[in-house]
Amino acid sequence: MPMILFRLTRRPGFRQTMLLTALCFVLITLGVTGITVVSRNYSRQGTRQTQTITGEFLPGLMTLARLQDATLNLKSLTYQFALAKDETAMKEKRQAFQVATVQVTRGLARLKLLAKDEPTQRLIADFAVDVQSYCEYAQQFQSELSAGEFEKAMASLDQRIGPAQKGIETQLNALSQHYFRLSDDAGTRATTVLAESDRFGLLATIVLVAFTLFCLAATLAAIRALLAQVESRDAERQAEQNLLEKRVEERTEELAASLSILDATLNSTADGILAVNFSGKVVCQNAKFASMWGIPGEMLARGDANEMAVFSAAAVKNSHQFMQRIEELYASQGAETFDLIELTDGRIFERYIQPQCSGQERTGMVINFRDITERKRAEAELEGTHRRLLDISRQAGMAEVATSVLHNVGNVLNSVNISCSVVADKVRKSRIGNVEKAAHLLAEHQQDLATFFTSNPTGLKLPDFLSKLAGWLSKEQAEVLHELRLLGHNIEHIKDIVAMQQNYARISGVTETVDVIDLVEDSLRMNAGALTRHEVQPVREYQEVPPITVEKHKVLQILVNLIRNAKYACDESGRKDKRMTVRVTTGDGHVQIAVIDNGVGIPAENLTRIFGHGFTTRKDGHGFGLHSAVLAAQEMGGRLHAQSDGPGAGATFTLELPVQLPKENHLVVTDEIRLEA
Numbered sequence: 109m110p111m112i113l114f115r116l117t118r119r120p121g122f123r124q125t126m127l128l129t130a131l132c133f134v135l136i137t138l139g140v141t142g143i144t145v146v147s148r149n150y151s152r153q154g155t156r157q158t159q160t161i162t163g164e165f166l167p168g169l170m171t172l173a174r175l176q177d178a179t180l181n182l183k184s185l186t187y188q189f190a191l192a193k194d195e196t197a198m199k200e201k202r203q204a205f206q207v208a209t210v211q212v213t214r215g216l217a218r219l220k221l222l223a224k225d226e227p228t229q230r231l232i233a234d235f236a237v238d239v240q241s242y243c244e245y246a247q248q249f250q251s252e253l254s255a256g257e258f259e260k261a262m263a264s265l266d267q268r269i270g271p272a273q274k275g276i277e278t279q280l281n282a283l284s285q286h287y288f289r290l291s292d293d294a295g296t297r298a299t300t301v302l303a304e305s306d307r308f309g310l311l312a313t314i315v316l317v318a319f320t321l322f323c324l325a326a327t328l329a330a331i332r333a334l335l336a337q338v339e340s341r342d343a344e345r346q347a348e349q350n351l352l353e354k355r356v357e358e359r360t361e362e363l364a365a366s367l368s369i370l371d372a373t374l375n376s377t378a379d380g381i382l383a384v385n386f387s388g389k390v391v392c393q394n395a396k397f398a399s400m401w402g403i404p405g406e407m408l409a410r411g412d413a414n415e416m417a418v419f420s421a422a423a424v425k426n427s428h429q430f431m432q433r434i435e436e437l438y439a440s441q442g443a444e445t446f447d448l449i450e451l452t453d454g455r456i457f458e459r460y461i462q463p464q465c466s467g468q469e470r471t472g473m474v475i476n477f478r479d480i481t482e483r484k485r486a487e488a489e490l491e492g493t494h495r496r497l498l499d500i501s502r503q504a505g506m507a508e509v510a511t512s513v514l515h516n517v518g519n520v521l522n523s524v525n526i527s528c529s530v531v532a533d534k535v536r537k538s539r540i541g542n543v544e545k546a547a548h549l550l551a552e553h554q555q556d557l558a559t560f561f562t563s564n565p566t567g568l569k570l571p572d573f574l575s576k577l578a579g580w581l582s583k584e585q586a587e588v589l590h591e592l593r594l595l596g597h598n599i600e601h602i603k604d605i606v607a608m609q610q611n612y613a614r615i616s617g618v619t620e621t622v623d624v625i626d627l628v629e630d631s632l633r634m635n636a637g638a639l640t641r642h643e644v645q646p647v648r649e650y651q652e653v654p655p656i657t658v659e660k661h662k663v664l665q666i667l668v669n670l671i672r673n674a675k676y677a678c679d680e681s682g683r684k685d686k687r688m689t690v691r692v693t694t695g696d697g698h699v700q701i702a703v704i705d706n707g708v709g710i711p712a713e714n715l716t717r718i719f720g721h722g723f724t725t726r727k728d729g730h731g732f733g734l735h736s737a738v739l740a741a742q743e744m745g746g747r748l749h750a751q752s753d754g755p756g757a758g759a760t761f762t763l764e765l766p767v768q769l770p771k772e773n774h775l776v777v778t779d780e781i782r783l784e785a
Contacts, residue, residue: 131323171218178212179239184345209243231282378478383464384413385472386438391464400457400477425450437461441470448480455481621657624699625650628690631667635675642679642686649691653699656767662740663765666748669733670703670761677707677759694767698746702762710752710759718750741765 188201216236220229380397384390390411398408401420417434421427430449437443441463449457457477464472632639632646639646671688678686689704710718719738734748741748746765752758 171215178208178215179242180342180345181208181211184341205246212239212243228286231286235282380477382413382416382475382477383472384475385464386441386470388413388438390416391472397477400479423451423453425452437473441473449477455479456484619657619659621655622660622663623655624653624692624701627660627663628667628692628701631664631671632690634664634668635671638672638675639688642675644675644678644686644688647687647689649689651693653692653694654767656699656765658744658765659740662744663763666737666740666763667701667703669737670763673733673761674703674705674707674759677705677709679707681707681756683707697768698764698766700762700764702760704758704760706758709755709757710750711755712752715750715752719748 216232216239220232377394377396380394380400382390382393382397390408390413393408397403398405401416401423403416403419407415407419417431421430424430433447437445443461444463445461447459449459451457456479458480460476460478462474462476463470464474628648628650671690674688678688683706685706687706689702691700691702691704693700693702719734738748741763744765746763748761748763751760751762
């Protein structure tokens with residue numbers, strides 16, 4: 109009640125109305141006193157009639173005005189609650205609505221106490237019923253809005269709250285008209301009583317009643333002004349309601365558009381999408397899901413996820429495992445996971461599960477199916493192509509080694525041919541024939557050797573000739589023995605090269621723990637003849653490095669290729685100081701073998717192309733060497749890279765190999781061959 113009085117006092121014109129009403133009370137009281145003095149008997153009746161007007165009508169009318177303001181406040185709070193943007197604002201408006209409801213209830217109780225006649229009490233009772241109905245409908249409207257049931261709330265607003273508002277307005281108008289009739293009747297009765305008094309009292313009564321009616325008219329005018337303000341506020345609140353309805357309509361249209369876009373997006377994707385809740389009901393699915401699994405339309409209409417799972421399991425190779433996995437997904441509340449599903453018709457699906465959440469709570473899961481049959485087939489074909497390319501590259505690498513071996517064998521054979529020619533020439537030009545002549549002379553003079561050596565001129569020269577002949581033959585023997593030793597050395601060199609090539613030409617996948625320096629020296633020996641022929645000086649820079657476990661033939665392929673390329677680069681540079689450095693270092697669990705030349709160098713644009721298949725800068729090159737080398741390095745868990753400052757600045761090729769091969773299935777050769785996992 110204090111809050112109601114406070115709010116009424118804040119209204120414009122309220123104070124003037126109250127002052128005018130108080131003035132009426134004062135004047136009426138003075139008039140009644142005068143009439144009592146002038147005409148005690150009749151004036152008493154007139155006074156009672158007047159008191160009826162002032163004691164019943166005016167307090168009831170003011171209470172009615174307060175009730176009308178309170179009901180309008182209920183209506184305003186209802187619309188304010190609908191416009192609330194968050195839960196906190198809704199809670200504040202709901203509490204204010206409850207306070208206003210209490211105020212209306214108290215006003216009705218006050219009005220009932222003031223009512224003295226049965227018609228007034230009946231009108232007040234009807235008004236109370238309408239107010240109670242409006243409060244119940246408004247509270248239901250608030251509950252529906254809080255639960256997010258916008259369409260149901262708007263239906264309640266149109267079908268219940270609107271009619272209830274009109275009923276309240278009708279009842280208020282009826283009460284106002286009833287009170288006005290009471291005032292008119294009371295005035296008429298007072299006039300009739302005063303007319304029966306004496307002339308002076310009658311005149312005084314008429315004047316007093318006239319003045320009273322004037323004051324009442326002024327009071328009613330003030331009340332009508334207040335009612336006009338209330339109606340103005342009602343119009344404003346009606347505008348707010350219209351705005352609310354427009355916003356709700358716009359949001360409904362936006363929601364429908366969003367749902368349409370979402371549906372179009374789901375049906376345009378190439379993946380099958382199924383969303384289910386943990387009760388086994390389908391929330392949504394797209395057309396691709398139904399076509400991928402061949403689900404009938406009537407089953408889709410029922411929306412039973414378990415029924416769809418049983419139907420789909422019939423098309424899966426391992427249906428038991430498929431159903432068991434679905435049970436695990438329900439048990440884990442749709443934990444994020446990924447797996448593959450093989451179907452009996454040969455298709456392969458990817459299945460990706462993502463939990464569906466409402467706030468922080470998991471409400472279901474979204475399952476994404478993707479047909480990857482063609483991708484798997486392409487991957488298998490790509491894997492086969494990759495294996496064939498590796499075989500070709502490996503064969504090309506072995507051809508590189510074989511070519512290098514043949515070149516070196518050819519170089520040694522040239523030396524063998526030269527040694528054979530020298531020996532043959534020595535034999536042809538040998539003075540061994542002079543020994544035969546001396547022997548023939550001795551045989552002829554065998555009977556008179558003493559005379560022959562002392563008297564015969566030829567015999568006198570023969571000892572000196574034999575002495576010189578012995579020196580010549582000794583020299584020839586030394587020269588022939590030297591050439592024979594060279595010939596034997598070259599033949600042994602050929603045997604070593606062939607044996608080395610046979611040693612490295614083992615089956616692919618066989619690994620050995622080897623000494624890096626020995627491996628580098630073997631590759632240098634295989635290219636020794638070519639380096640000598642092209643006048644390239646090899647320089648060795650070796651650090652102490654640990655043994656490594658590798659496939660020897662692959663490493664040899666790489667090193668032979670790098671050394672040959674360095675030889676060609678130096679030869680094409682036209683330099684006199686052709687130099688190739690082989691540097692062996694270690695670090696970070698790897699061994700680095702760098703082949704550094706001072707040859708023609710590599711342009712910057714070719715540094716990323718030289719390892720490509722078929723790329724070469726030599727007229728007689730085939731483009732397999734570096735490509736097969738980089739593939740072989742990758743197979744062994746290492747890498748091959750190049751560096752050059754540009755044309756004329758030489759180049760550095762570095763082979764990095766791990767001390768231990770990656771843990772894969774491969775053959776390891778130590779004292780015996782065994783399979784290591």
